[in-house]
Amino acid sequence: MARAATTSDVFNAIAEPRRRALIDALARDGARPVGALVRTLRMRQPDVSKHLGVLRKVGIVSVSKDGQRRLYRLNARELKPVHDWVKHYEQFWNDHLDRIKATAERVARERAAGGPGTAPATDKHNPDKER
Amino acid sequence: MARAATTSDVFNAIAEPRRRALIDALARDGARPVGALVRTLRMRQPDVSKHLGVLRKVGIVSVSKDGQRRLYRLNARELKPVHDWVKHYEQFWNDHLDRIKATAERVARERAAGGPGTAPATDKHNPDKER
DNA sequence: TTGACATATTCCCATGATGGAATACAGTTG
DNA sequence: CAACTGTATTCCATCATGGGAATATGTCAA
Numbered sequence: 661m662a663r664a665a666t667t668s669d670v671f672n673a674i675a676e677p678r679r680r681a682l683i684d685a686l687a688r689d690g691a692r693p694v695g696a697l698v699r700t701l702r703m704r705q706p707d708v709s710k711h712l713g714v715l716r717k718v719g720i721v722s723v724s725k726d727g728q729r730r731l732y733r734l735n736a737r738e739l740k741p742v743h744d745w746v747k748h749y750e751q752f753w754n755d756h757l758d759r760i761k762a763t764a765e766r767v768a769r770e771r772a773a774g775g776p777g778t779a780p781a782t783d784k785h786n787p788d789k790e791r
Numbered sequence: 792m793a794r795a796a797t798t799s800d801v802f803n804a805i806a807e808p809r810r811r812a813l814i815d816a817l818a819r820d821g822a823r824p825v826g827a828l829v830r831t832l833r834m835r836q837p838d839v840s841k842h843l844g845v846l847r848k849v850g851i852v853s854v855s856k857d858g859q860r861r862l863y864r865l866n867a868r869e870l871k872p873v874h875d876w877v878k879h880y881e882q883f884w885n886d887h888l889d890r891i892k893a894t895a896e897r898v899a900r901e902r903a904a905g906g907p908g909t910a911p912a913t914d915k916h917n918p919d920k921e922r
Numbered sequence: 923t924t925g926a927c928a929t930a931t932t933c934c935c936a937t938g939a940t941g942g943a944a945t946a947c948a949g950t951t952g
Numbered sequence: 953c954a955a956c957t958g959t960a961t962t963c964c965a966t967c968a969t970g971g972g973a974a975t976a977t978g979t980c981a982a
Contacts, residue, residue: 663807663939663940664806664808671805671808672806674802675794675803676969677800677802680876694928694929695927695928704971705928706974707970707972709930712929712930713931727928728927728928728979729929736884739880740884743880746870746874750874794937794939794968796938825958835942835943837944841961858949858958859949861958
């Protein structure tokens with residue numbers, strides 16, 4: 661099979677730079693009609709419609725009629741899964757203190773979970789004996 | 792042209808659920824050889840190698856030889872661009888004040904635009920003139 | 923109705939990603 | 953050396969995507 665459809669989930673939907681640009685524009689300027697986005701982002705109109713269509717199917721944006729125009733507005737909440745996922749990795753690039761703290765918490769969690777045979781993982785090289 | 796290569800940037804690289812699973816596993820258990828990931832994630836070995844190859848090209852993981860094995864370890868810092876991007880939208884579902892404010896703005900916009908649902912178009916205040 | 927404007931949809935096509943299977947390559951041990 | 957384990961690569965078929973261009977649909981205004 662080919663790659664998962666861009667309309668299948670948010671992660672695929674935001675993989676396209678132009679779609680992120682659309683999202684950014686809608687977040688910045690609020691609900692906008694297609695034409696405004698075309699001018700702002702300097703994209704061709706059919707492309708904007710196409711990408712908005714993808715974002716719509718995933719639920720990231722929603723439309724409402726405004727006479728001749730279609731007002732697209734952001735549904736940022738749909739981005740939460742992405743945020744929730746990357747948030748876990750924030751510790752890896754924050755300052756040292758936070759990283760150490762996070763690592764300590766993680767180790768504590770693992771200890772509490774009591775995984776048998778689970779090697780303690782650190783950033784260092786792990787001799788790792790594989791069961 | 793077709794979709795951007797999965798090896799072109801981080802956003803494309805993490806679009807695949809299995810690659811995210813690999814990342815999660817490496818974050819949880821630290822550096823691991825391929826075989827361990829194969830067992831942990833119950834994926835076929837060639838697939839694991841392939842996906843790790845993608846993550847490697849993007850820089851999300853790095854390899855080091857450990858005798859017969861290859862130890863893959865996470866380079867979580869490469870995920871920072873993703874975090875930086877979504878972090879901007881956190882306010883839309885977390886912060887109460889901002890959310891209320893955003894909702895108020897949206898409602899005002901919908902009312903002005905004659906939006907969906909409860910849209911009494913009795914008085915079209917100001918038909919939003921774009922640009 | 924006609925015309926002008928706004929947006930969506932449809933074709934065609936080259937690219938490249940993925941699943942699956944088979945196989946090649948590398949390192950260890952006997 | 954050969955046998956074995958661990959990992960990477962290759963080949964193939966399928967298929968969604970995005971670019972471009974053309975066109976269809978929709979809506980307002982005169």
